[in-house]
Amino acid sequence: MTPGNNGPGTPEDDDPFGYLYADGQARGAQPPSGGYGYPNSVSRVRTVGERQYGQQQPTAPYGQVPPQQGAYGRPNPHYAAPETLPGGGAPTAPQQPAGRGGSGRGRGPNTKGLLIGAVAVVAAVVIGIGVAMMNGSDDDKKDDTQAGPTPTQSQETGSPTPSASSSGDAEVELPKIDAKALRLAGGTTLASDVKGAQADGGVYVTGFNQVGATVTWTVNDIKEAGTYRLYVHYGIPGVDANATLSVNGTPNSSPLNMKNFGGTPVGDWEKGWQETWANVNLTEGTNTIELSCQQGNQCNANLDQLWLTPKDGA
Incomplete structure (x- = not known):
């Protein structure tokens, strides 16, 4: 072949x-x-x-x-092929699946989000360290102040400093008087036969149960004009009594009520010791307070002590 x-x-x-x-x-x-x-x-x-x-x-x-x-x-x-058919177009490249975020190209992990998260963590740690350092500095300053070598005045004397409330109480302390310091008139006299009187030596004013009987208290050093409360310690034989109260020569509109509030037995003077009060208007400086037995009063009472308090009774 x-x-x-x-x-x-x-x-x-x-x-x-x-x-x-x-x-x-x-x-x-x-x-x-x-x-x-x-x-x-x-x-x-x-x-x-x-x-x-x-x-x-x-x-x-x-x-x-x-x-x-x-x-x-x-x-x-x-x-x-599609391009050989009627109306067919040119071949197109295969489409890649869209990645996250709507992009036509696929993307890898979201490294930008990871980077932001890492930066946030680092910033939080730095801020925490800074706050801790500032607090430590403040504590050191406080410790230095407390550990100072110079003691305060209260440490030297060993006694606390007087408070403002104590001085305020001293300012509002008001006068008090026993029976034997009162000015007596109209047949009143001093006695100590009935036991239970609170005045010094158990002395009280007797003979007040007659018209014209009067006891007068001159009050000095009133710091401020205003309304005060007048307290009276009295004794009755289980029967209600009253008297006329005058301040600086002006009688009060209503008498001083010396009622048998305790409900003591009639005729028992020793168990009849009680107290009553009435509001009085005083001026700054010196004032005169007078208790008297006038027509229409029931004055069968012994008078023991008189004292003033602020209007609220404290």
Whole structure:
């Protein structure tokens, strides 16, 4: 056999796939039949664009090649590219899945968010350290102040400093008088026969049960003009009594009530000691307070002590 084209049957025609090419078809190459000569074999060679997926392939009797659905050189519509169809456009590049954030390109981890979080943590730690250092500095200053070598005045003397409330109490302290310091008139006199009087030595004023009987108290050093409360300690024999109260020569509109508030037995002078009070208006400086037995009064009482308090009775 010499080189060259010696017609059909030459080695060039032995190519089993020659029928697939135009020059092979020009030389008369034919597709093989019967599955390349093997019984019951299936032909696996298909013309490009021939196979249709999803459809049943036609069968042929044993030893015969099934009919081809498309001729060589004719495109199969099932495999036609979109651009070859009417209205088809140019092929487009495959679309990549969109990443997070709506971008057409996929993205990796959100490193920007991680970086912001790390910076926030570091800032919080730095702020915490700064606050701790400032608090420590303040504590050191306080310790230095408390540990100072110079003691305060209260530490030196060992006694507390007087408070403002104590001085205020001293300012509102008001006068008090016993019976023997009163100025007596109108038949009044001093006695100490009935026990229970609170005045010094148990002395009290008696003889007050007659019209014109009077006791007078001159009050000095009133710091501020205003209304005060006058208290009177008295004794009765279980029977209500009263008297006329005058301040700086002016009688009060109502008498001083010396009622039997304790309900003591009638005739028992020792158990009849009680106290009463009335509001009086005083001026700054010196004032005169007078108790007297006038017409219409029931004056059968012994007088023991008189004292003043603020209007609220404290």
